[in-house]
Structure formats: structure tokens, C-alpha cells
Amino acid sequence: MIILTACFAFSSLAQNVIQHQKGEDMTQYMLDSVKYVLPDFTAGIVIFRDGRTANGPLNISTISQKLLFISPQGEIQEVLNQSNIDRVSVKGRSFVQTKQGFVELLDIADNVILGSVRRVKFLESEKKGAFGTTSETTSVTSISSISTEGQRYELAQHVNTPFTYRVTPYLGINGKFSYATKKYILKCFPSKKDKIEAYLKENKVDFESLEDVRALFEYLK
Numbered sequence: 001m002i003i004l005t006a007c008f009a010f011s012s013l014a015q016n017v018i019q020h021q022k023g024e025d026m027t028q029y030m031l032d033s034v035k036y037v038l039p040d041f042t043a044g045i046v047i048f049r050d051g052r053t054a055n056g057p058l059n060i061s062t063i064s065q066k067l068l069f070i071s072p073q074g075e076i077q078e079v080l081n082q083s084n085i086d087r088v089s090v091k092g093r094s095f096v097q098t099k100q101g102f103v104e105l106l107d108i109a110d111n112v113i114l115g116s117v118r119r120v121k122f123l124e125s126e127k128k129g130a131f132g133t134t135s136e137t138t139s140v141t142s143i144s145s146i147s148t149e150g151q152r153y154e155l156a157q158h159v160n161t162p163f164t165y166r167v168t169p170y171l172g173i174n175g176k177f178s179y180a181t182k183k184y185i186l187k188c189f190p191s192k193k194d195k196i197e198a199y200l201k202e203n204k205v206d207f208e209s210l211e212d213v214r215a216l217f218e219y220l221k
Contacts, residue, residue: 044090062120065101109221144212169213
């Protein structure tokens with residue numbers, strides 16, 4: 001059987017590999033806790049830009065950055081009019097739709113918002129070659145079938161597709177969000193430049209780590 005070949009480490013950046021057949025839906029081998037933002041589809045409220053609201057069991061795809069719901073028939077579907085979604089509230093957690101995806105609002109200080117986006121990104125696949133080896137070239141799986149004694153047999157084409165699961169920190173001002181770089185943090189807190197520089201001198205900050213950025217943000221409150 002084709003299985004998920006790696007364990008998931010919920011750090012800010014974790015790379016894993018899915019082993020599957022060519023053309024197969026890879027997401028069926030992913031944990032729900034990886035392909036969705038929320039642990040379960042949970043009752044929530046959607047607020048649209050025109051003021052309309054809707055409610056139901058909701059979740060967010062980390063792959064497509066689309067808001068999903070469970071239909072009365074039990075099917076997972078995308079909420080209509082995705083571009084008109086303003087924000088989503090689910091069990092005390094708030095999300096706003098931005099160009100970067102659905103940003104979860106985590107904290108606020110001096111009118112600056114700390115947020116994060118959970119995102120899955122698929123990387124270039126490796127096709128399995130002869131004797132179970134892998135190769136990034138396309139030639140190793142160019143033969144998709146074989147004929148013998150008048151019979152045609154389709155050959156399974158196994159593929160290893162790596163992907164990353166990442167929780168990216170963002171900072172927002174006046175509804176606009178950007179990566180939490182040092183330059184942008186200084187722009188967000190111009191009156192606290194000396195305080196920021198002093199903190200960075202004493203602490204090694206990985207600006208791609210939500211935990212590190214959150215600690216700096218808390219220091220600036």
C-alpha cells in the first residue's frame with residue numbers, strides 16, 4: 001500500500017515526503033492537522049465585505065488557502081465568493097483574508113497586529129526509477145505500459161512528492177500584512193528602534209520563526 005512516508009514535526013518549517021502514484025490525489029495521504037488550519041471542522045461565522053454573514057462547520061485549507069465548509073450532505077466544499085470574504089471567526093480564533101492567505105490574528109500592540117499563515121507548499125516530485133531508486137529526470141518513468149503475448153499491462157508509476165508545512169509570521173498595519181522582517185518591524189515601531197536594536201543584539205531572532213517573532217513582539221508591548 002502507498003503510505004505517507006514521513007512523520008510530521010509541527011515546527012515553523014517541516015519538510016515531508018508523500019509516496020503516491022502518478023495522477024493520484026496526494027492529499028488523501030496527508031494528516032488533517034496538516035492540510036487544514038483547524039483540528040476539526042468547527043462551527044464558525046463568515047463575514048463578507050458587503051456585511052453579509054454565514055455560519056456553519058468551517059475550516060481553512062493550508063494548500064489552497066480557501067475557506068471550506070461541510071455541506072448538509074456531508075461533503076467538503078469551498079465557500080462561494082471567496083474574494084468577498086472579509087474575516088472568519090471560529091471558536092475564539094479570528095482570521096482575515098489577505099493576499100498572503102488567511103492570516104490568523106494573534107496579538108496587537110501600538111495598532112500593529114501579529115499574525116501567522118499556515119501553508120503547505122508542494123515541491124518538485126521525484127519519480128521512482130529502476131530497482132526502487134529515485135530520480136528527478138522524467139526518463140525513468142517514460143514507459144507507462146508493456147505488452148506481452150497479446151496482452152497490455154499498465155505499469156504503476158510511483159512518485160515521491162516532497163512538501164513543506166510552514167507557519168509564517170506576519171505583521172499588519174492598517175489592514176495590510178507583510179513578512180515579519182527586521183526592516184518591517186522597525187517600520188511598524190519607529191519610536192522603538194533603539195529598543196528593537198538592543199533586543200536583537202542580545203537575542204538571536206529567526207524572523208521565519210513564529211516563536212521568535214512573537215517573543216520580540218511581546219517585548220515591544
